[in-house]
Amino acid sequence: MAKAFRASAGIMLAPAVTLIGVFVLVPMLLTVWLSFQDWSTQTPFSEANFVGLGNFQEIFGATSVGRDFKAALFNTAIYTALSVILILPLSVVLGLMVYQRDVAGGTALRTVLFSTYMVPMIAVALVWSKLYSPSEGPFNQLLGLIGISPQPWLSSPRSALVSIVLLNVWQQVGYFTVLAIAGLTQIPGSLYEAATLDGANRREQFRFITLPLLRRTLLFSAVIAIINAVQVFEPVALITQGGPVGSTNVLTYHIRRVGIERAQGGLGSAMAVMLMLSLIVCVSALFAFVNRKDSE
C-alpha cells in the first residue's frame, strides 16, 4: 500500500514540480551562474565566459554602471522602507476601524479598501499620473482648498519617488488591512475583558494586548510588503522612466533595462543576485528581531 502511494505521490507532484523546477528553480540557478559570466542576453548560454567576480566589481565600481546600480539599490531601499513604514501602521489602524463594532459599516469599508488591490498596477499608474498633474490635476486643486501651495509630485527629483510610494500604498493597503483583521480575530476577547476588570483603558489595552499579539501578523505583513515593494515597475516604466534625474530608477526597472533592453545579461544577473541577497538579509534580520522580542 505504502509503495503504491509513493508512485501516486510521484504522479501527483510531477506537473507542479516539473514546471516550478524548469521555470523558477533553474532560472534562479542560472541567474547565480550568469552573475559570474560575461554574457549577452541575445546569445545562447553556451556563449558565456567566466569572469569571476568581475560583474560584481563593475556594479559596485566607480564607472557609470556602478553609479547607476548603487543609486538604484539606494532608491529601492528608500522606497521599500517608506512603503513598510506607511503600510504597517495604516493596516493596523484601518484593521481596527473595520473590526470594531461601535459604528456600523466596517465590512463595507473593507470592501472599498480591498477593491483597490484588484486594480491593475498599470491603470493605477495611469490614473495617478493624471491625479498628480501639476496644473489641472485634482490633488493640487484639493491642496489649494486648504491653503497649501501646488506640489511638483512626479516632476521633481525630490518628490517623485515618494509620489510613487503613495500610489503604491493606496493600492496595497487594503490587502494588508485584511491581514491585520485576520490577526485581530485571533486575539481572545477574554484578554480584553480581564484587562478592563484590571482597570486598563483603551490605549493600555492596545499597547499591552493588541500590539504584542499582532507581532506575528505584522512580521508576515512586513515580509510581504518588502517583497512587493522591490517589484515596483509599472509606474516607473510607464510614467517616469526612472527620472527625473534618476530619482525613481528602482532595481526591477534598472535590472530589466540592463539585462533585457541593453542585453547585458551577466551584469543584470549580478544585480539580480545582489537584490536576492539584500532580501535574504532584510528578512532574516526581521525574523531575528521579532524572535528576540518574543523571548523577552
Added chain:
Amino acid sequence: MSTARSLSRKRPSGRKALLATAMLLVAVASAFPLAWMVLSSLKTPAETMQVPPVWIPHTPSFEAYEKVAGVINVGRSMWNSLVIASVTTAGILVTSMMAGYAFAKYSFPGRSLLFSVLIATMFLPPIVTLIPLYRMVGSMGLSASLAGIIVPNLANAFGIFLMRQFIAGVPDELIDAARMDGASELLILYKIVAPSVAPAIAALALFAFVYHWNSYLWPLTVLQGNADAYPIVISLSRLLSYNRGAVNTGLVMAGATLAVLPPLILFVFLQRFFVDSIVGSAIKG
C-alpha cells in the same frame, strides 16, 4: 470578541461620531481615484483640460471610448487577456490541487524538504529570474506568443500551499472509503477531495485570474512588441504615448476603466472568497 463588543457599547457618542467621520474619510480617499477615473473618461476633451478641474462632466459622452477603439484593438486585447488569465488559472488549479493533495495526504521521503523548497519560491521576486527565463522561453520558440506568457506560469507555490492547507482538513476516512471501492487516486481527487474544498478552489481561481489579468512585467518582456498578442494592460501603455502632451486624459481614463472593469466586477461578486483565502494563507501557516 463578543465581550469586547458589549464593553465598548458604553462609550460616549462623541467618540462614535469621530470614528464614523474617520471611516467615511478613509472610504472616500480609497474610492476617489477610481471614481475620478470613471468620471474623467466621460468628459469632453475640453473639460479634461480645464483649470480648475471639472469634477462632474456636464454632458457625459462616450467619445473617449470610441477614440480608444481607434488607437488600440480593444476586442483583441481583451480576448488576449482573457486567454492568458483563464488558461493560466486552469493550469494553476490542476497542478496545485494535485501537488497539494500529495503534500497533504501522502507521506514520502523528502516531503518536508521538497515542500520548503517549493514554498521558498513564493518569496522570489520575478525580476530575479527574468533574464535567464526570457532567454529560455526564447530558445523554446515561445517568445512573442501567448504560449510564452502562459507556460512558465502554469504552476506556483502559493496555489500548492493554499491547496495543501485546505486538503489537509478533508477527513482521511472519506478518502479511505473511496479507495476501498477501488477508485483511482486521480478520481478520488476529482470526486471526493475537490468538492470538499470548493471554496478554496474558487478563491485560488479568482486570485490567479486577477493576478494574471493584471500582470505586466512578464508579458511586456516576452512579447517584444508583437502587438497582436498584447493583453489589455500592455495596450494601455500605447494610449499614454498616443498624442503625448496634447489632450489624452479622457482617452487614458477610458482605457484604464476598460482594463479595471473585469477584475473589479469579479471582486464585487466574489469578494468573500478573496478575503477568506488571504486570511487562510496568513493564519493557517
